[in-house]
Amino acid sequence: MNETDKKFMQRAIELAERGMDANSGGPFGCVIAKDGEIIGEGCNRVTSTNDPTAHAEIIAIREACQRLGAFQLDGCVVYTSCEPCPMCLGAIYWARPERVYFACTREDAANIGFDDRFIYEELEKANNERHLQVINLMREEALAVFNKWATKPDKQEY
Secondary structure: OOHHHHHHHHHHHHHHHHHHHOOOOOOOEEEEEEOOEEEEEEEOOHHHHOOOOOOHHHHHHHHHHHHHOOOOOOOEEEEEEEOOOHHHHHHHHHHOOOEEEEEEOHHHHHHOOOOOHHHHHHHOOOHHHOOOOOOOOOHHHHHHHHHHHHHOOOOOOO
16 A cells, blocks of 8 residues: 555545545445545445445445446546445446445444344345345246347447
């Protein structure tokens, strides 16, 4: 980690505090940088927007992708004030940045009431063993669309 990395992480921590102080949501912030420049940033806005997906990382990914005009973060680095939750980690993997730095750990988050451990545990279970009912319905009909995608000549891969 160099001074530039520290500067971007400090900005993520500032965003976490700013969002918390403004009652936007929990104490989480994120910065995405490319070639030494911030191209996306965000703080948690779950409670202020009534959007359970409005985590700092998701907001920063959306802003960075919009700015890049792309759906992937090639050559980008993510700086987040806390280890990403399962949703944000999934989004980060789909966005394909170069690497991720985080400050607080998931254990630190659990200590202040943001415990995602049950989600990690749920993901390991079979659908019929999960707390939330997850039921397979109309698979054959949906497979027809998947099969159409598989042979679509002008699809954009991702």
